[in-house]
Amino acid sequence: xxxxxxxxxxxxxxxxxxxxxxxxxxxxxxxxxxxxxxxxxxxxxxxxxxxxxxxxxxxxxxxxxxxxxxxxxxxxxxxxxxxxxxxxxxxxxxxxxxxxxxxxxxxxxxxx
Amino acid sequence: xxxxxxxxxxxxxxxxxxxxxxxxxxxxxxxxxxxxxxxxxxxxxxxxxxxxxxxxxxxxxxxxxxxxxxxxxxxxxxxxxxxxxxxxxxxxxxxxxxxxxxxxxxxxxxxxx
Numbered sequence: 001x002x003x004x005x006x007x008x009x010x011x012x013x014x015x016x017x018x019x020x021x022x023x024x025x026x027x028x029x030x031x032x033x034x035x036x037x038x039x040x041x042x043x044x045x046x047x048x049x050x051x052x053x054x055x056x057x058x059x060x061x062x063x064x065x066x067x068x069x070x071x072x073x074x075x076x077x078x079x080x081x082x083x084x085x086x087x088x089x090x091x092x093x094x095x096x097x098x099x100x101x102x103x104x105x106x107x108x109x110x111x112x
Numbered sequence: 113x114x115x116x117x118x119x120x121x122x123x124x125x126x127x128x129x130x131x132x133x134x135x136x137x138x139x140x141x142x143x144x145x146x147x148x149x150x151x152x153x154x155x156x157x158x159x160x161x162x163x164x165x166x167x168x169x170x171x172x173x174x175x176x177x178x179x180x181x182x183x184x185x186x187x188x189x190x191x192x193x194x195x196x197x198x199x200x201x202x203x204x205x206x207x208x209x210x211x212x213x214x215x216x217x218x219x220x221x222x223x224x225x
Contacts, residue, residue, distance in 0.1 A: 043116070043202050043216030044155065087154060099145065099168055100204075100214060102154030 004088045009107040012082075018075040020106050022088030025069045030092050033064060035073045036100070037084040044087065044102075047073065078110045115139060116205050116217035124223045125193050133188040133220045135203035141215070143167070143208055144186040146178060149200040149219070161186055162208075190222075198224045 005023040012018040024033065034049040048055055048062045050071075055062045061074040075082055087105040115138035125131050137144050143162045147155035157170035161180035175191040184205075190197055200221050204214035 041218075043204070043218050045216065046213045049213075085154075099157040099160065099170065100147075100155070101157065102147075105154055 004090055004103055006086075006088050006103065006106045008104065009109070011109050011111055012075075012078045014080060014110055014112050015077055018078040018082065018108060018110070020073040020075075020086050020088075020108065021070065022073070023070045024088070024090045027068050027090050028092075031090045032092070033062065033068075033071045034089040034091060034100070035060070035062065036087045036089065036102075037082075038087070038105070039081075039084040044100075047086075078108075080110050080112065082108065083110045084108060116203060116215050118201075118203055118217040118220050120220060121218070122221045122223075124225065126225050127193055127195060129193050129224075130189065130191045131193060131222060133190075133201050133203075133222070135186045135188070135205075135217060137184045137186065137203075137205035138215050141205035141207050142184050143206045144180060144184065145204045145206075145214060146186070146188045147202040147204065148172070148197075149202060150196075151199070155202055158188070193224045195224050198222060 032049050032051050035047040036044040038044045048060050050062045064071045085105040085107050087102050117136045119134045145160040146158040149155040158172050159169040160167045164180045177189045179187045200219040202216050202219045204216045206214045
């Protein structure tokens with residue numbers, strides 16, 4: 001699975017959009033971009049994933065650049081409950097073992 | 113809430129002891145993965161079980177072993193505990209090895225003294 005690079009930490013004002021970047025310059029054509037988050041003292045929670053098209057669900061939007069070397073997770077109206085560590089993961093879908101390779105993630109602090 | 117439960121919540125052991133951690137998968141899920149998360153780091157994959165068979169393993173020594181039962185609940189066993197085994201142990205279930213999403217439990221915090 002390709003490696004990812006994320007900023008160590010970010011701040012966001014409550015009610016504003018939080019834009020979390022991720023670089024994955026060595027991503028392969030069959031690798032997807034996944035986002036999970038981990039709120040303090042809880043297990044990771046799936047947010048969204050995509051291959052090359054932008055994706056949106058009830059939690060967030062995922063914007064993937066045309067060359068697929070980077071992506072941005074957007075939380076449109078951040079709340080205090082969105083304070084968490086956000087992990088960007090690239091992996092082949094349907095891979096045997098189905099493991100997730102977590103990096104250090106971005107610690108997002110949403111401030112009032 | 114994901115429907116994945118783990119027990120116990122916290123555990124304290126001494127070096128050299130053995131420990132068993134338990135995980136109950138979400139209903140309908142036949143695949144379980146275990147992860148170790150040291151303080152301040154991302155989770156690291158230990159192994160995965162699919163229909164009671166080990167289906168993949170990360171870079172962990174053989175003293176980390178597991179079981180999956182016919183009801184798809186699972187155990188993680190660690191023998192000869194070392195101080196570096198102190199971590200949060202997470203299990204995650206999914207409805208198959210091919211699926212995109214894993215559902216994590218809240219974890220078991222293991223402290224080795």
